[in-house]
Every structure is written in structure tokens, then in C-alpha cells.
Amino acid sequence: MGVGSVGVAGGANALVFQNATTAELGGTIKANEDVVVTADDTSKLYNIGVGVAASGSVAVGAVAVVTYFENETVARILENAVIGSLSNKVNNVVVKATSKELVTSDAAGASGSGSAAIGGTLDVLHHKTLGMIFEQKSTRTREA
Numbered sequence: 001m002g003v004g005s006v007g008v009a010g011g012a013n014a015l016v017f018q019n020a021t022t023a024e025l026g027g028t029i030k031a032n033e034d035v036v037v038t039a040d041d042t043s044k045l046y047n048i049g050v051g052v053a054a055s056g057s058v059a060v061g062a063v064a065v066v067t068y069f070e071n072e073t074v075a076r077i078l079e080n081a082v083i084g085s086l087s088n089k090v091n092n093v094v095v096k097a098t099s100k101e102l103v104t105s106d107a108a109g110a111s112g113s114g115s116a117a118i119g120g121t122l123d124v125l126h127h128k129t130l131g132m133i134f135e136q137k138s139t140r141t142r143e144a
Contacts, residue, residue, distance in 0.1 A: 007055030007113070010062040015047040020072045023097075026081025035083050036094045039075040046104040049123075052111065059113035062120045067105035070128040073097045097131045 023039035045067070053061035075097040077083075083093055103125070111119035 005055055005057045007053050007059045007111075008061065009051045009053035009109075009111075010064075011049050011051040011109075012064045013047055013049045014066045015045070016068045017043075017045055018070045019043060020074070022072075022074045022076065024076045024078050025083075026078040028081065029083040030086050031084050031093075032086045034092045034094070036096065037075050037077060038094075038096045038098070039073045040096075040098045041071065041073045042100045043069075043071055044102045045069055046106075048104070048106045050108045051121075052109065053117075053119065054111065055113045057113055057115050059111040059117040060119065061109045061111040063107045063109040064122045065105050065107040066124045067103065068126045069101070069103050070130075071099060071101060072130045072132075073099040074132045074134075076132075076134050095133050097133050099129055099131045101127070101129060103127050 021039050021041040023037050025037050047067045049063045049065040051061050051063040053059040075095045105125040107121040107123040109119045109121040111117040
């Protein structure tokens, strides 16, 4: 934005978001009740950048926002999994991984002038979240 003599504004956003949500069980599950494998994920991501530069003789502004956010939520029972029977109630085999994120990366900028004004803003965020629950190698609760 420029008003009068010279006025420059800038802005830049970069956003990378990688996500993986996995829930696995395995073979031979003969359950009547309660075998729960849950992987749950809620992600919200805001990457915001604003820039204003005015003038009345020179004003320069700059805004840059970089956000890199990774997320992985895993719940797993695998490899030779045998859980239970229909007649003898399998109570409670619960494997659960839950993740909730709210990631914001904000940048704002302003410049004015009346003779020379310089502004700048930089916002960098890397956020990595990993939640895992594993059960592998000959998992047995009850012969099915």
C-alpha cells in the first residue's frame, strides 16, 4: 500500500501440515463386548499474515509467516493378535490415542511515515506432536 511518495508493503506465508491418524487391530478377534482400538485426531491450523505500509515520504513494511506442523496419532494391536471369545465376555481391551491441536502462527505489521518508517515481522513455528500406543508380538488376551 502506498500513499503519497513511496510506500511498500510485503507479506509471505508458508504452511506445511503433515498428518497421520492410524488405528489397527489384527487377526482373530471374536469379542462380544469391549474391544476398542481408537485413534482420534482433531487438528486446526491457522497461518495468518498481515502487512500495511503507508507513506508521506517513504514507508517500508514486511511480514513473513512460516509454519510447519506435524501430527501423528497411532493406536495399534497387531502381529498375531488373538483377543477373545463370544461366550466368555472379553471385558476391556482398550487401546486409545487421542490428539487435539490448535496451532496458530500469526504475524502482523504496520509502518507509517511522515519521513521514513520501516517495519518488519517474522514468525516461525515448528510444532511436532506424536502419540502412540502399541501392542505387538504375539498379543493374546484369551484363546479364541
